[in-house]
Amino acid sequence: MDEEKEVSAQSEEEKQELLEERMESELNEALNHKDEAAVRRLVEDSHPIDLAIAMEEASDSNIVYLTSLLDDAQNAEIIEQADEDLQVRIMKLFDLNKILRIFQHMSKDDIVDILGDMPANRRKELVKLMKTSDQTVIRDLLGYGESTAGGIMTTEYISMRSTLTVSQALEKVKEIAPKTEEINILYITNDRKQLVGTVSLRELLVAKNYDTLNDIMEDNVISVEPEADQEDVARLVSKYDLHAIPVVNKRKGIIGIITVDDIIDVIEEENTEDMLKLGGVSKEEDVDSTVFESVRMRLPWLLVNLITAFLASATVSLFEDTISQVVALAAAMPIVAGMGGNAGTQTLAVVVRGIALGDIRLHGNEKRIFKGIAVGFINGLVNGIIAGFVISQMSGNTALGLIILVAMTCNLMIAAFVGFLVPVVLKAFNFDPAIASSIFITTATDVCGFFIFLGLSKMFLPYLLQ
Amino acid sequence: MDEEKEVSAQSEEEKQELLEERMESELNEALNHKDEAAVRRLVEDSHPIDLAIAMEEASDSNIVYLTSLLDDAQNAEIIEQADEDLQVRIMKLFDLNKILRIFQHMSKDDIVDILGDMPANRRKELVKLMKTSDQTVIRDLLGYGESTAGGIMTTEYISMRSTLTVSQALEKVKEIAPKTEEINILYITNDRKQLVGTVSLRELLVAKNYDTLNDIMEDNVISVEPEADQEDVARLVSKYDLHAIPVVNKRKGIIGIITVDDIIDVIEEENTEDMLKLGGVSKEEDVDSTVFESVRMRLPWLLVNLITAFLASATVSLFEDTISQVVALAAAMPIVAGMGGNAGTQTLAVVVRGIALGDIRLHGNEKRIFKGIAVGFINGLVNGIIAGFVISQMSGNTALGLIILVAMTCNLMIAAFVGFLVPVVLKAFNFDPAIASSIFITTATDVCGFFIFLGLSKMFLPYLLQ
Numbered sequence: 001m002d003e004e005k006e007v008s009a010q011s012e013e014e015k016q017e018l019l020e021e022r023m024e025s026e027l028n029e030a031l032n033h034k035d036e037a038a039v040r041r042l043v044e045d046s047h048p049i050d051l052a053i054a055m056e057e058a059s060d061s062n063i064v065y066l067t068s069l070l071d072d073a074q075n076a077e078i079i080e081q082a083d084e085d086l087q088v089r090i091m092k093l094f095d096l097n098k099i100l101r102i103f104q105h106m107s108k109d110d111i112v113d114i115l116g117d118m119p120a121n122r123r124k125e126l127v128k129l130m131k132t133s134d135q136t137v138i139r140d141l142l143g144y145g146e147s148t149a150g151g152i153m154t155t156e157y158i159s160m161r162s163t164l165t166v167s168q169a170l171e172k173v174k175e176i177a178p179k180t181e182e183i184n185i186l187y188i189t190n191d192r193k194q195l196v197g198t199v200s201l202r203e204l205l206v207a208k209n210y211d212t213l214n215d216i217m218e219d220n221v222i223s224v225e226p227e228a229d230q231e232d233v234a235r236l237v238s239k240y241d242l243h244a245i246p247v248v249n250k251r252k253g254i255i256g257i258i259t260v261d262d263i264i265d266v267i268e269e270e271n272t273e274d275m276l277k278l279g280g281v282s283k284e285e286d287v288d289s290t291v292f293e294s295v296r297m298r299l300p301w302l303l304v305n306l307i308t309a310f311l312a313s314a315t316v317s318l319f320e321d322t323i324s325q326v327v328a329l330a331a332a333m334p335i336v337a338g339m340g341g342n343a344g345t346q347t348l349a350v351v352v353r354g355i356a357l358g359d360i361r362l363h364g365n366e367k368r369i370f371k372g373i374a375v376g377f378i379n380g381l382v383n384g385i386i387a388g389f390v391i392s393q394m395s396g397n398t399a400l401g402l403i404i405l406v407a408m409t410c411n412l413m414i415a416a417f418v419g420f421l422v423p424v425v426l427k428a429f430n431f432d433p434a435i436a437s438s439i440f441i442t443t444a445t446d447v448c449g450f451f452i453f454l455g456l457s458k459m460f461l462p463y464l465l466q
Numbered sequence: 467m468d469e470e471k472e473v474s475a476q477s478e479e480e481k482q483e484l485l486e487e488r489m490e491s492e493l494n495e496a497l498n499h500k501d502e503a504a505v506r507r508l509v510e511d512s513h514p515i516d517l518a519i520a521m522e523e524a525s526d527s528n529i530v531y532l533t534s535l536l537d538d539a540q541n542a543e544i545i546e547q548a549d550e551d552l553q554v555r556i557m558k559l560f561d562l563n564k565i566l567r568i569f570q571h572m573s574k575d576d577i578v579d580i581l582g583d584m585p586a587n588r589r590k591e592l593v594k595l596m597k598t599s600d601q602t603v604i605r606d607l608l609g610y611g612e613s614t615a616g617g618i619m620t621t622e623y624i625s626m627r628s629t630l631t632v633s634q635a636l637e638k639v640k641e642i643a644p645k646t647e648e649i650n651i652l653y654i655t656n657d658r659k660q661l662v663g664t665v666s667l668r669e670l671l672v673a674k675n676y677d678t679l680n681d682i683m684e685d686n687v688i689s690v691e692p693e694a695d696q697e698d699v700a701r702l703v704s705k706y707d708l709h710a711i712p713v714v715n716k717r718k719g720i721i722g723i724i725t726v727d728d729i730i731d732v733i734e735e736e737n738t739e740d741m742l743k744l745g746g747v748s749k750e751e752d753v754d755s756t757v758f759e760s761v762r763m764r765l766p767w768l769l770v771n772l773i774t775a776f777l778a779s780a781t782v783s784l785f786e787d788t789i790s791q792v793v794a795l796a797a798a799m800p801i802v803a804g805m806g807g808n809a810g811t812q813t814l815a816v817v818v819r820g821i822a823l824g825d826i827r828l829h830g831n832e833k834r835i836f837k838g839i840a841v842g843f844i845n846g847l848v849n850g851i852i853a854g855f856v857i858s859q860m861s862g863n864t865a866l867g868l869i870i871l872v873a874m875t876c877n878l879m880i881a882a883f884v885g886f887l888v889p890v891v892l893k894a895f896n897f898d899p900a901i902a903s904s905i906f907i908t909t910a911t912d913v914c915g916f917f918i919f920l921g922l923s924k925m926f927l928p929y930l931l932q
Contacts (some may be wrong), residue, residue: 012690012698017827047686049705170671177672184650184667201650201667205636206643220513224478232478238734239515241727243709260726261707264733268704271737272819275744279815280808287820287834294841298812299848305808306849309801310856316797323789323796330789330796331782334912335775337800341807342746342771342905346764349745353738354753361483368753375760382765383772390776439808446800 024054031062039069048074052082064093072098076105079114085288088117096122100129108134109154109256112141149233150226152266153247153256156180159187160213162196167209173201185244187254188217194252197221223248226255233258234266235358274356277434278348280305301436308443312337315447319454326464328395329457332404335387336453340411340445343379347372347419348437355423355433362428365420372416380412381405399463407453411445418444490520497528505535518548530559538564542571545580551754554583562588566595574600575620575722578607615699616692618732619713619722622646625653628662628680632673639667651710653720654683660718663687689714692721699724700732701824740822743900744814746771767902774909778803781913785920792930794861795923798870801853802919806877806911809845813838813885814903821889821899828894831886838882846878847871865929873919877911884910 023046030038043051055063055078067075067090079090079102091099091114103111115123115138127135137155144150158176160169169186177183186204188197197217207216223246224233237245237260245263247256273283282297289297316323316333323329354360360368384405392401422440423433457464489512496504509517521529521544533541533556545556545568557565557580569577581589581604593601603621610616624642626635635652643649652670654663663683673682689712690699703711703726711729713722739749746767751760782789782799789795820826826834850871858867888906889899923930 012694012702013824016698016702016824047706049707174671177668201671202643205640205667228478232482236478236482238727238730240513241515243726260709260730261704264704264726264730267730267733267737268823271733271741272823275737275741275819276815278741278744279811281812281815285816287816287825291837291840291844294837295844298809298841299845301812302805302809302845302849303852305805306801306853309804309853312800312804313797316800317794320793320797324793327786327790327793328783330799331779331786333796334778334782334800334803334916335772338775338778338908338912339768339771341908343764343768345745345904346747346767349742349747350751350753353741357734357738358479358482359753371757371760374757375764378757378761379765379768383768386769387772387775438811442804442808446804450800 020050020053023050024057027051027054027066028058028062031058031066034065036069039066043070043074048077049081052078052086055082056086060089060093063090067093072101073105076102080106080110084117087114091118096126096129099126103130107154107156108137108141109152112138112151115142116146144226147230148226149224149228149230149247149258150256152230152233152262153226153258154182154262155256156182157185157187157244157246157254157257158183159189159195159254162188162190162212162214162217164213165209166204166207166211166213166216169199169204169213173204182244182257182259185257186213187246187257188213189254195221195223195246195248195254198246221246223254224258225249230266231270231356234263234270237263238267270356273432274352274434277432277436278352278438280436280439301439304436305439305443308439309446311443312446312450315450316454318451319458322454322458322461325461326400326457328397328400329454329464332391332400333450333453335391336404336407336411337446337449339383339387339408340415340449341442343376343412344415344419344441344445345438347376347416348423348441351420351423352434352437355427360424362424365424369417369420372420373413376413376416377409380409383412384408397464399460400457403453403456403460403464407449407456410452411449414448415441415445486516486519489516490523493517493520493532494524494528497524497532500531502535505532509536509540514543515547518544518552521548522552526555526559529556533559538567539571542568546572546576550583553580557584562592562595565592569596573620573622574603574607575618578604578617581608582612610692613696614692615690615694615696615713615724616722618696618699618728619692619724620648620728621722622648623651623653623710623712623720623723624649625655625661625720626679628654628656628678628683630679631675632670632677632679632682633675635665635670635679639670648710648723648725651723652679653712653723654679655720658717661687661689661712661714661720664712687712689720690724691715696732697736697822700729700736703729704733736822739898740818740900743898743902744818744904746902746905767905770902771905771909774905775912777909778912778916781916782920785916785924788920788924788927791927792866792923794863794866795920795930798857798866799916799919801857802870802873802877803912803915805849805853805874806881806915807908809842809878810881810885810907810911811904813842813882814889814907817886817889818900818903821893826890828890831890835883835886838886839879842879842882843875846875849878850874863930863932865926865932866923869919869922869926869930873915873922876918877915880914881907881911 027042030042079087082090115126127138130138158180160172173183184201186199187195188199190196197219198221199213199217203216222236222240224236226247233245244257244259246254247258249255276283276285280301285294285297351360387408388401388405391404392398418441422437426435426437427433493508496508545553548556581592593604596604624639624646626638639649650667652665653661654665656662663685664687665679665683669682688702688706688708690702692713699711710723710725712720713724715721742749742751748763751763817826853874854867854871857870858864884907888903892901893899
């Protein structure tokens with residue numbers, strides 16, 4: 001079994017933990033004492049993300065004090081790095097004019113993210129106060145779904161006409177570079193403004209000055225449309241090892257790019273979602289959700305589970321007369337059902353992950369299902385023999401042991417089948433494959449486990465009573 | 467509840483699926499007919515990763531034919547992109563000299579990955595045949611753990627002395643660029659060869675020619691030591707939005723870098739591991755594991771679960787006399803236990819994910835545990851009232867309903883506590899927090915659920931018999 005010991009006594013993780021704790025206490029200390037010099041020193045010496053993390057625990061009044069010491073550009077930098085909760089808190093503390101000033105130092109996609117979390121009327125007021133040209137871009141970006149390519153793209157990229165020479169392009173890059181963040185890839189357009197290729201800064205540097213961009217560009221560009229799901233975009237970036245992926249409209253015009261650091265966030269977000277949904281929790285929950293939020297997000301699934309639990313219970317009721325004659329059945333039945341649930345969850349974990357990674361498609365899974373059932377058969381047999389032996393020794397009843405053996409083998413085969421089928425069918429109907437799969441599967445294994453075990457017991461009751 | 471419908475009729479995912487299927491059938495067609503022209507056309511038009519994926523389904527003889535048509539550089543490119551299983555297959559088909567020739571076109575870290583999957587004696591023979599200088603680098607790299615910073619770093623990066631001027635540096639970059647992959651960041655060293663800063667290609671382009679690298683470099687470099695766990699490295703890259711992170715030895719000398727595309731692989735790998743372990747499956751399993759592999763990887767956990775299932779069964783046995791008097795208890799008890807298991811899994815999913823993302827530390831969790839128990843109390847009460855009402859109506863026994871209510875509320879509070887405690891304690895003892903947590907937690911909720919429910923039933927037996 002793979003228990004994983006971590007290597008060094010003071011790992012990178014512990015170092016980061018210490019760093020964050022120290023930062024937080026120093027900042028709070030400085031803010032509580034209104035020690036302007038100390039605050040400024042901390043801001044000077046820290047990465048904005050570390051400041052943002054330390055600020056999460058600060059009081060509102062301390063945040064007001066801290067942000068009042070900073071200029072708009074510094075505030076913009078910290079707010080960009082802050083998590084959603086902190087962004088919302090900070091924005092509530094600022095008036096519209098201050099927000100507008102800070103927005104001037106932010107990229108459009110960050111502005112849109114922040115606007116998206118604001119109350120609708122405040123958002124509208126803010127957009128109305130912007131320059132007309134900005135309004136158009138912002139409204140366009142706000143129009144895309146939050147988890148689509150359009151929703152996560154940035155509009156800051158360099159595009160150039162393919163007819164430019166290398167030296168002309170290099171001149172332009174030097175001109176634009178100070179104003180934009182991502183310049184490692186130039187997006188090359190033709191005379192109809194369609195994206196036709198890319199040139200990396202490296203290729204530009206080593207190319208001959210009189211070559212045109214057309215000569216040196218890579219013309220096999222992988223791009224996405226703005227409606228593409230962010231999960232699919234992440235899969236493309238990961239598959240082709242891209243540093244950025246362009247977003248193009250129906251006419252092949254480039255309208256934005258998505259950089260790899262945003263893709264990492266998407267991957268983390270989607271993985272969190274999968275894991276939480278698999279456990280029957282809504283994707284918005286985290287360890288710092290309030291009691292009310294947690295209840296709101298978990299209760300619905302527990303209620304679904306309650307209904308399915310009644311199914312399992314009803315199955316048992318069918319056999320109450322049998323149980324009343326051999327009460328040892330009551331003690332043995334959770335073994336069969338529980339093992340089925342666990343085996344089903346094993347298959348489920350492999351399948352949900354396989355779907356997320358794009359390894360499982362909707363068709364041609366017959367061989368995999370058959371293989372899974374074979375695995376269930378072997379695992380059921382091994383566990384069934386052990387469980388049957390122990391139970392028959394303890395109860396002095398060989399028939400009970402044999403029934404356990406058969407019931408467990410059947411239930412683990414069913415678990416393998418259901419564990420594969422449920423997520424794939426959910427996916428086929430365009431639902432999230434992780435969603436509540438574990439509830440459906442444990443219900444199926446409970447119901448089948450109880451039914452097979454108690455049904456066999458009823459059939460062979462005379463042998464059990466001997 | 468969040469069912470997530472996917473947007474467009476033909477999503478990016480479906481497009482990719484079609485593309486991969488078409489590619490696979492075209493390649494197989496061409497290979498089966500030994501149609502050299504068609505094969506060459508496919509290789510010409512495709513991204514190496516797409517070729518590698520299509521090759522996964524080809525027969526060994528077809529792979530021999532395909533690779534014989536390609537030159538060493540083309541073979542290197544495809545092998546670099548292939549997944550581990552395919553790499554192992556291809557390498558078995560080649561003799562040592564061919565492998566050595568192909569290695570000449572690969573970066574050292576890819577070579578080391580491939581060597582790591584080879585039988586030890588073949589690996590030794592290969593290394594012995596390399597140039598002495600290469601041997602040293604390869605042996606060093608082979609010495610690092612597979613999932614450490616040293617194990618995933620590449621030795622191809624550009625480092626320059628801080629005393630160079632911008633124009634000297636630019637000249638050097640132009641010289642080196644054609645030979646190396648990653649040149650967007652230059653690593654700057656002092657006269658003792660210590661890493662003291664970084665300069666991005668963008669900064670280099672816009673700086674004044676007579677500035678030195680020392681003048682323009684960013685001197686707050688985030689780096690890791692080669693022993694650092696890859697998961698911690700990924701967290702740093704993600705936190706600070708880095709495109710590459712340098713690896714330095716104890717003397718602060720740079721020995722390699724890790725680029726963001728490798729970090730994405732690490733994140734996917736670690737997430738797969740977490741999800742599989744949470745489900746009680748070993749990390750190496752995927753949907754295409756053989757029956758034998760799957761059994762080997764799942765059976766140990768099922769056996770652990772079998773032992774814990776006996777614990778639950780033993781708890782029920784304690785109350786066989788009570789059950790024999792009120793056989794309806796047998797039907798009701800799976801509801802209490804099952805709901806506890808589900809509630810525990812909900813907490814578990816949130817906590818394991820929180821630990822993976824670095825949101826949960828080992829200390830100061832009292833408030834979170836208390837909050838979790840409050841959530842368990844409310845969820846238990848709501849579900850308990852419903853279950854109690856239904857059961858008392860169906861059985862005509864109010865006492866049974868009240869017992870269910872109390873047992874479910876207690877069990878869901880216990881589930882919240884155990885669901886938090888188990889992963890955090892595992893983590894504190896440096897075990898993987900995901901490992902088999904679900905088995906421990908469902909055992910705890912089964913045992914506690916049965917004990918509380920049947921114990922209360924025994925205590926209040928006279929009321930149940932009325």
